[in-house]
C-alpha cells in the first residue's frame with residue numbers, strides 16, 4: 001500500500017464506523033421506548049451520518065479517483081468495508097443498543113480527542129467538530145447504562161446480558177496494524193492500543209455506578225479492518241445500497 | 253318558581269355567554285380560563301389526533317430511512333422525521349394543558365378510541381413516495397395548520413405557529429425530491445407519476461368530509477377552533493398544488509380537473525368517499541401494521557420506562573438520605 005492508499009484506508013475506517021452505526025440507529029426510528037428517546041437516537045444517528053459524510057468525502061478527495069461520499073457508501077461490497085464488527089451487530093433490545101453505543105462512544109471519544117491534534121489539518125478539523133457531539137453521545141449512552149443497570153431487576157439483567165453479549169467485539173477496536181502504525185508515525189493517526197487503559201477505566205466507572213459487573217467473556221473476534229465481517233453487514237448494505245444498485249444511472 | 257329565578261341565567265349559561273363573547277372578540281382562551289366541557293373535549297379529540305398523526309406519520313417515512321438513495325437524502329429525511337416526532341411531543345404537551353395525560357392519550361390511540369390521520373395507512377412503495385408525502389401530505393397539513401395558527405385556544409395556536417415553519421421546509425424538500433425524479437431517468441419519472449397517482453386523492457381526503465356532511469364543523473367554527481371550512485381549505489390546497497404539478501410535468505389523476513375562470517379556482521372531481529370510509533374504518537393496507545408498531549414500541553419499552561422511574565426514585569431517596 002502506498003502512503004496515500006493508507007490514508008484513504010484510515011479515513012474509510014473512521015467514516016465507515018460512523019456510517020454503519022448511524023444506519024443501525026436509523027432502524028429505531030418510530031420504535032423507541034419513549035418518544036423523547038426516539039428523538040435522541042435520531043439526533044445521534046444524524047451526528048454519526050454527518051461525520052461519515054465528511055470523512056468519506058475527504059477519503060474520496062485524497063484517493064483522487066472521482067469517488068464521492070455516495071460512490072463510497074453505495075458502491076462498495078462487504079469486503080471493502082472497514083467498520084468495527086461491534087457496530088454492525090443488530091440493535092437487539094434497547095439495552096443492547098445502549099451497550100453497543102457506550103462501548104463505541106467511549107472509544108470514539110478518546111480516539112477523536114487524539115485525532116483533534118492530528119498533523120492532517122482536515123482530519124483534525126473533523127475530529128474537533130465531532131468531539132462535541134461525541135461528548136453528548138457518551139453521556140447519553142452511559143446514563144442509560146446506569147439507569148438500566150440500577151433500575152429494576154429486569155432492566156439490570158437485560159443490561160448485564162447485553163454488555164456480556166457484545167464484550168467479545170470490543171477488543172479489535174484497540175488493535176494496531178500496518179496502516180495504524182504508518183499513520184501514527186506520520187502524526188496523522190492515533191495509537192489506539194494506548195487508549196485501552198483509559199477506556200477500561202471509563203467503562204469500569206460507569207459499570208460501578210450502574211451496579212453492573214465487567215463482563216467475563218473469554219471469546220473475542222477481530223478482523224474488520226481486513227474486510228472480515230459478520231454476516232450482518234451484507235444485509236445492512238443490501239438494504240442501504242438498494243436504490244443506487246438497482247438504478248445505477250439515476251441521480252437522486 | 254318566581255320570576256327572578258326563571259329570568260336569571262344559570263351560572264353555566266352566563267359563563268358560556270362570556271366565553272363566546274371572548275372568542276368573538278378574538279381573545280385567546282388559556283388553560284386556566286373557564287371553557288365549556290364540549291369545547292374542551294373537541295380540542296382534546298382534535299389535538300390528540302393531531303399529535304398521534306405526527307407520531308404515526310414517522311412510520312411510513314421511516315420505512316425508507318435505511319434505503320434513502322444518497323447520504324444527503326438520508327440526513328434530510330432523518331431530520332424531517334425527527335421534526336415530526338418533535339411536533340408530536342409539542343402537541344402532546346399542548347393537549348395536556350386540557351387535563352389529559354400523555355399516557356391516557358397513548359391508551360386511546362392503542363385501543364383505537366383515538367384516531368390518527370388515515371393517510372398514514374397507505375404504504376410507501378418507492379422512494380418517490382417520500383417526495384410525494386413531503387410535497388402533498390405536508391403541503392395539505394400546512395394548509396390546515398396555517399388556519400389553526402388563529403385557533404381560539406392559545407396553546408394550540410402557538411404550537412401551530414411553531415410547527416408551520418418546519419412544515420413548509422418539509423414541503424419544499426419533498427417537492428425537490430419530486431423535481432429531481434421528474435427530471436431524472438424514465439424509470440424515476442414513472443415512479444414520480446405513480447407516487448402522485450397514489451397520494452393525490454388521499455391528500456385531498458386529509459381535509460375531511462365535505463362541508464355539507466360535516467355536522468360538527470359549525471360548532472367548531474363558532475368557537476373559532478376552525479377558521480375555514482373543510483371545502484375551503486381543500487380548494488386552497490388544490491389551487492396551490494396544480495401549478496406545482498404542472499411545473500413537474502406530472503399529471504394529476506383527475507379527469508375533471510380544470511381551471512374555472514369565473515370562480516377563479518380549479519374545479520376538481522368528487523372524492524371517492526367509500527374508499528375514504530373504508531380506510532378510516534380499518535381496511536387500508538397498513539392500518540394494522542401502523543398501530544401494531546406503536547403498541548409494540550410502547551409495550552416493548554415498558555421495562556425501559558419502569559427502569560428509568562425506579563432509578564429516579566432511588567436517586568431521590570439517595571439525595572434525601574444525603575441531605576439528612
Ligand SMILES: [Fe+2]
Pocket residue numbers: 306335336339415419
Ligand atoms: Fe409535522
Ligand SMILES: [Fe+2]
Pocket residue numbers: 336390418419422
Ligand atoms: Fe412535516
